[in-house]
Amino acid sequence: MNLPLSDPVxxxxxxxxxxxxxxxxxxQAVCIRFSHRGDLLAAxxxxxxxxxxxxxxxxxxxxxxxxxxxxxxxxxxxxxxxRYLLSSSIDWKVILWDLKDGSRVRTVxxxxxxxxxxxxxxxxxxxxxxxxxxxxxxxxxxxxxVQQFALxxxxxxxxxxxxxxxxxxxxxxxxxxxxxxxGSHVITGTTKGWLNxxxxxxxxxxxxxxxxxxxxxxxxxxxxxxxxxxxxxxxIIRTIKLPDFSDPNxxxxxxxxxxxxxxxxxxxxxxxxxxxxxxNADYVMxxxxxxxxIYIWERGLGSLVxxxxxxxxxxxxVEWHPTRPYxxxxxxxxxxxxxxxxxxxxxxxxxxxxFLEVEENVEYIExxxxxxxxxxxELQKRRLDQEDEEVDVLTVDAMQxxxxxxxxxxxxxxxxxxxxxxxxxxxxxxxxxxAIGAGQFRRKSTAREESELLEGDDVNDTDSMxxxxxxxxxxxxxxxx
Amino acid sequence: MSYASTPDPHQGRxxxxxxxxxxxxxxxxxxxxxSTPYPPGxxxxxxxxxxxYEDDNEGDVQTPEIPEExxxxxxxxxxAGAKRRKVAERPRSLDYALQYTLKGHKRGVAGVKFSxxxxxxxxxxxxxxxxxxxxxxxxxxxxxxxxxxxxxxxSWSPDSRVLASGSDDKLIRLWDTTxxxxxxxxxxxxxxxxxxxxxxxxxxxxxxxxxDEAVFLWDVRTARVMRSLPAHSDPVSGVDFVRDGTLAxxxxxxxxxxxxxxxxxxxxxxxxxxxxAPVTSVKxxxxxxxxxxxxxxxxxxxxxxxxxxxxxxxxxxxxEKFSIGICFGTYGTTAPEESTADAEVQQQWALAACxxxxxxxxxxxxxxxxxxxxxxxxxxxxxSVDVCAQDGAIATCGLDKTIKIYxxxxxxxxxxxxxxxxxxxxxxxxxxxxxxxxxxxGGGGVNGTSQHVHDQQTTKEDxxxxxx
Numbered sequence: 030m031n032l033p034l035s036d037p038v039x040x041x042x043x044x045x046x047x048x049x050x051x052x053x054x055x056x057q058a059v060c061i062r063f064s065h066r067g068d069l070l071a072a073x074x075x076x077x078x079x080x081x082x083x084x085x086x087x088x089x090x091x092x093x094x095x096x097x098x099x100x101x102x103x104x105x106x107x108x109x110x111x112r113y114l115l116s117s118s119i120d121w122k123v124i125l126w127d128l129k130d131g132s133r134v135r136t137v138x139x140x141x142x143x144x145x146x147x148x149x150x151x152x153x154x155x156x157x158x159x160x161x162x163x164x165x166x167x168x169x170x171x172x173x174x175v176q177q178f179a180l181x182x183x184x185x186x187x188x189x190x191x192x193x194x195x196x197x198x199x200x201x202x203x204x205x206x207x208x209x210x211x212g213s214h215v216i217t218g219t220t221k222g223w224l225n226x227x228x229x230x231x232x233x234x235x236x237x238x239x240x241x242x243x244x245x246x247x248x249x250x251x252x253x254x255x256x257x258x259x260x261x262x263x264x265i266i267r268t269i270k271l272p273d274f275s276d277p278n279x280x281x282x283x284x285x286x287x288x289x290x291x292x293x294x295x296x297x298x299x300x301x302x303x304x305x306x307x308x309n310a311d312y313v314m315x316x317x318x319x320x321x322x323i324y325i326w327e328r329g330l331g332s333l334v335x336x337x338x339x340x341x342x343x344x345x346x347v348e349w350h351p352t353r354p355y356x357x358x359x360x361x362x363x364x365x366x367x368x369x370x371x372x373x374x375x376x377x378x379x380x381x382x383x384f385l386e387v388e389e390n391v392e393y394i395e396x397x398x399x400x401x402x403x404x405x406x407e408l409q410k411r412r413l414d415q416e417d418e419e420v421d422v423l424t425v426d427a428m429q430x431x432x433x434x435x436x437x438x439x440x441x442x443x444x445x446x447x448x449x450x451x452x453x454x455x456x457x458x459x460x461x462x463x464a465i466g467a468g469q470f471r472r473k474s475t476a477r478e479e480s481e482l483l484e485g486d487d488v489n490d491t492d493s494m495x496x497x498x499x500x501x502x503x504x505x506x507x508x509x510x
Numbered sequence: 511m512s513y514a515s516t517p518d519p520h521q522g523r524x525x526x527x528x529x530x531x532x533x534x535x536x537x538x539x540x541x542x543x544x545s546t547p548y549p550p551g552x553x554x555x556x557x558x559x560x561x562x563y564e565d566d567n568e569g570d571v572q573t574p575e576i577p578e579e580x581x582x583x584x585x586x587x588x589x590a591g592a593k594r595r596k597v598a599e600r601p602r603s604l605d606y607a608l609q610y611t612l613k614g615h616k617r618g619v620a621g622v623k624f625s626x627x628x629x630x631x632x633x634x635x636x637x638x639x640x641x642x643x644x645x646x647x648x649x650x651x652x653x654x655x656x657x658x659x660x661x662x663x664x665s666w667s668p669d670s671r672v673l674a675s676g677s678d679d680k681l682i683r684l685w686d687t688t689x690x691x692x693x694x695x696x697x698x699x700x701x702x703x704x705x706x707x708x709x710x711x712x713x714x715x716x717x718x719x720x721x722d723e724a725v726f727l728w729d730v731r732t733a734r735v736m737r738s739l740p741a742h743s744d745p746v747s748g749v750d751f752v753r754d755g756t757l758a759x760x761x762x763x764x765x766x767x768x769x770x771x772x773x774x775x776x777x778x779x780x781x782x783x784x785x786x787a788p789v790t791s792v793k794x795x796x797x798x799x800x801x802x803x804x805x806x807x808x809x810x811x812x813x814x815x816x817x818x819x820x821x822x823x824x825x826x827x828x829x830e831k832f833s834i835g836i837c838f839g840t841y842g843t844t845a846p847e848e849s850t851a852d853a854e855v856q857q858q859w860a861l862a863a864c865x866x867x868x869x870x871x872x873x874x875x876x877x878x879x880x881x882x883x884x885x886x887x888x889x890x891x892x893x894s895v896d897v898c899a900q901d902g903a904i905a906t907c908g909l910d911k912t913i914k915i916y917x918x919x920x921x922x923x924x925x926x927x928x929x930x931x932x933x934x935x936x937x938x939x940x941x942x943x944x945x946x947x948x949x950x951x952g953g954g955g956v957n958g959t960s961q962h963v964h965d966q967q968t969t970k971e972d973x974x975x976x977x978x
Binding site for chain 2: 030031033034035068083085086087088089090373374375376379380381382383412413416418419420421422423424425426429432446447448449450451
């Protein structure tokens with residue numbers, strides 16, 4: 030509802046500019062993911078916990094504990110409504126969470142450490158997972174009894190090629206897997222640089238192509254599902270146009286994935302930690318290995334348009350907000366989550382309605398009746414008589430309903446609202462405690478926190494100590510809970 | 511009561527007519543509208559009215575006899591887009607009747623609010639307590655104690671589980687409405703009395719206005735100030751959130767209404783009326799496109815805040831001294847209880863309600879500015895009013911320490927006897943419950959004696975209706 034009042038110049042900006050916030054950490058975040066509506070951010074930590082951040086308050090809305098403590102959360106995947114979240118960890122488990130009450134709907138043991146798990150776009154009781162040194166699998170957990178179907182690792186080859194490669198195939202594994210936007214196919218990337226398209230129903234590879242000889246690190250689909258972003262260890266990021274997989278007439282033979290753009294830094298030979306598309310896939314963004322910056326390329330021209338600078342540490346996972354120019358990234362060392370967005374300055378004319386911001390001096394032309402004197406009553410009456418327009422205070426226009434996410438979902442049940450839990454964040458985050466002497470701690474004052482948001486002055490290694498402190502004061506957190 | 515300053519109530523409806531008469535001379539318009547097609551070259555608006563006429567004729571053959579006023583009200587429904595729908599006729603007056611008088615507060619009651627689920631009614635008072643009443647029966651459910659000074663503001667969380675209260679002890683407390691207990695951490699930070707409060711539509715942010723002239727945005731989960739907005743140069747008397755939570759409005763006795771961007775904390779717009787009268791209350795319209803504001807020049811104004819323009823002025827009440835709450839509501843041709851399951855078929859119009867210092871509560875039609883009804887019953891100033899979103903019940907409270915609940919009578923068609931019987935039945939239920947209630951509260955030793963003695967006598971006599 031703030032759109033008609035916002036500065037059109039700012040609204041037109043589509044890439045973030047400056048570091049604007051740092052989310053109050055709740056452990057060392059290693060992977061993050063925005064919900065589809067963009068109001069929540071899930072963050073998985075190196076210790077196996079998951080925090081759900083409310084991006085309106087930048088506070089923790091819920092904490093999820095269920096993965097084996099101390100095992101890194103590998104991936105997160107949201108269901109469309111934002112009520113369910115799928116997480117995977119190297120503790121072999123894939124967990125489907127219900128954020129309404131924070132419960133675990135399903136816990137699935139995949140039988141091997143999980144690289145990445147992706148939720149089916151339509152059915153949140155289905156997921157595909159890439160497993161460590163094992164075949165990727167589609168898991169169906171509609172019932173309590175989980176069904177797992179293994180998918181092929183190997184690319185599609187002509188029969189005569191198969192035997193020749195037998196030896197090499199023994200060490201050919203899948204590193205990433207993702208559903209296409211309709212869920213009809215799974216796209217996987219392998220350790221030998223192959224990209225496979227697998228039919229979800231028949232579980233057969235329908236198309237394969239080799240992008241490079243190094244392992245593929247990450248593949249991501251754009252929101253529309255027609256663009257693919259591939260990060261491989263050969264320091265090249267590739268974008269690929271995808272055919273419409275939901276089309277029933279699509280023939281396996283007609284699939285042909287061609288690399289559209291390659292992004293790389295030829296001068297510094299930078300490698301990329303993590304990549305992401307912007308909301309409408311106009312931009313490609315990557316965090317860099319051994320470097321503190323985020324690179325943003327424009328996809329249409331393939332040119333580098335922005336380097337986001339910020340904290341003095343290397344950045345791991347990066348994510349682009351599904352609708353706004355808003356970027357989140359995790360710090361590799363501190364595990365903090367940094368937010369870049371657009372700086373909106375206060376417009377002074379908004380504070381005083383009779384002031385106008387003008388570019389240059391304007392000569393004022395007095396109106397004919399400007400200084401006419403009318404009796405007050407008459408003025409008042411005239412004013413009231415002018416109020417004859419029709420006003421509609423009830424009807425909400427369809428655009429607004431759509432923005433609120435209620436348009437295509439019938440009834441209130443369709444829209445999930447994150448419940449508000451009181452005191453969830455309390456004294457739980459590590460860097461809220463400051464060591465002021467040997468064995469002595471105090472809480473940071475609120476005034477301090479605000480300034481710290483931008484400066485990001487680091488208080489490291491208070492992690493274990495603050496937990497002690499919390500234990501001493503008899504409050505919430507317990508290790509290994 | 512005086513009506514002198516209000517313009518002709520039908521004035522607002524004239525504009526579409528004028529337009530039509532430009533192309534057709536008025537007397538023939540009625541006859542030609544139904545039978546002959548409109549000449550080409552008429553603009554879209556007139557075409558729309560042609561539909562309205564046709565629909566009218568379908569339902570009622572004797573169209574030409576319908577007096578002009580009724581006709582104009584039928585065509586000028588607030589929903590300009592309701593093209594082919596059968597256009598119901600907007601009622602010119604409403605038939606709210608006093609149902610319950612809730613007594614129990616020991617001092618003036620500053621605010622009443624229905625819970626978003628429509629089940630409860632919360633009230634806050636200068637006696638340092640809040641009370642939660644059953645909206646249907648009027649039975650007292652909880653008395654919330656903990657504040658050390660009078661309470662001026664309250665707000666329900668959207669899930670109806672939490673009630674926030676703002677007090678002169680500078681604290682905002684959150685209450686669990688199922689147990690009636692305060693949540694352990696109060697929201698501390700304001701330097702002076704809390705004057706106004708509102709929850710965001712998601713329930714994660716609370717906005718508060720205070721005598722310290724600042725507006726605070728609170729993170730409800732952690733009970734901490736997210737943002738403090740240097741909002742005004744006088745006490746902040748009213749705050750509200752828009753339906754999607756992206757905007758907050760604040761108003762102050764410095765005469766300004768400011769619209770804030772919740773996300774950035776920046777002021778996006780300032781509304782000020784020429785007279786600069788202190789603004790005491792502000793509310794966003796249900797669709798979020800307008801704000802309603804009450805000022806101490808005995809006016810309630812509707813603003814198009816995007817254009818910064820006052821579009822309607824409602825008058826007919828007295829408000830020169832007290833900070834009186836206002837609210838929006840909707841009404842149909844019949845009481846909502848009477849309507850069938852397909853409630854969306856029934857056409858709804860918007861009303862604005864405000865208390866008056868003469869003890870009445872005035873209900874205006876938002877579009878025509880006509881007074882639909884005056885609710886009588888309070889002695890002394892009515893401080894706040896709220897309309898229940900579910901069943902259209904109206905609650906008012908005032909300096910006379912009481913809360914009153916009004917409900918629509920049954921439809922005029924079905925006769926008043928039936929409606930009266932229904933009301934009576936509910937009262938009986940309530941009385942039997944109230945005896946239990948009293949013993950229960952007597953055990954607690956709080957306010958034992960004077961719990962909401964219902965004054966049945968007032969039910970009929972106190973209601974006088976004034977046609978707009």
